[in-house]
Amino acid sequence: MNQIELSQILLAILPALIVGVVAFYFFSSYNKNEENRRRFLLHRENQKTSLPLKLQAYERMTLFLERISPGKILFRVKPNSNDKEAYERSLINTIEQEFEHNLAQQIYLSVECWDYIKTAKNATIGIIRKANQQESVTDADKLREIILKNLMEKQSPTEAAIAYLKNEVKRFI
Numbered sequence: 001m002n003q004i005e006l007s008q009i010l011l012a013i014l015p016a017l018i019v020g021v022v023a024f025y026f027f028s029s030y031n032k033n034e035e036n037r038r039r040f041l042l043h044r045e046n047q048k049t050s051l052p053l054k055l056q057a058y059e060r061m062t063l064f065l066e067r068i069s070p071g072k073i074l075f076r077v078k079p080n081s082n083d084k085e086a087y088e089r090s091l092i093n094t095i096e097q098e099f100e101h102n103l104a105q106q107i108y109l110s111v112e113c114w115d116y117i118k119t120a121k122n123a124t125i126g127i128i129r130k131a132n133q134q135e136s137v138t139d140a141d142k143l144r145e146i147i148l149k150n151l152m153e154k155q156s157p158t159e160a161a162i163a164y165l166k167n168e169v170k171r172f173i
Contacts, residue, residue, distance in 0.1 A: 050108075051172060053108055054108045054109075054172065055169065055172065056108075057105040057107075057108035057109055058108075058109070058165055058168070058169050060102055060105050061102060061105055061109065061113075061117055061165060062162055062165055064098055064099070064101075064102045064117070065117065065120060065158040065161050065162050065165070066158070066162070067098055068094075068095045068098055068099075068120075068121060068124055068158060069124070069156050069158040069159070070124060070127055070128070070147050070148070070150075070151050070156055070158075071148065071151055071156070073091060073094060073095065073124075074091075074144050074147060074148065076094075077090055077091055077094050079140030079141065079143075079144070081140065082139040082140050082141070083139075083140065084132055084137055084138070084139055084140050084142070084143045085132070086140070087140035087143055087144075088128055088129065088132045088143065091128050092125050092128060092129075095121060095124060095125055099121050109168075110168060112164075113164060113165060113168050116160070116161045116164045116165075117161055117165075119157065119161070120157040120158045120160065120161035123157035124156070124157055124158060127147060127150060127151075127156075127157075128143075128147060131143055131146040131147045131150060134146060
């Protein structure tokens with residue numbers, strides 16, 4: 001085979017190679033766009049079902065935080081006797097039961113949000129325990145009074161957690 005025949009074969013093959021490369025490029029970009037479109041449609045369909053569940057979880061956790069806020073729980077859980085330790089246990093048990101009832105909601109919340117909720121719960125329990133350890137607390141009614149006084153002086157931990165929940169929900173809507 002001489003130089004002229006070889007160059008004629010290359011000239012005949014070159015347009016076919018160029019067409020092949022261009023076709024490959026267009027088909028691969030078409031397939032990529034189709035895959036992205038399918039992902040988008042699947043994501044949009046999942047959003048239709050998951051968004052209401054997420055919002056419901058945020059609603060339930062807001063309700064949980066409202067129910068365990070010191071001001072509300074003191075009026076909802078009345079002391080059975082004057083025993084301050086029994087009342088403290090009753091308040092803490094109520095908070096723990098409320099928390100356990102809503103434990104499954106964490107799968108719909110962000111990790112940071114769930115941490116805020118746990119921190120608010122633990123801080124509320126800490127407020128109750130700290131108030132009960134004061135020497136001026138002699139009975140359940142005095143414990144309620146001290147907790148409410150402390151609540152007037154500073155923001156309750158549940159209010160901070162609710163504010164975080166509201167900000168996080170704004171990102172979804």
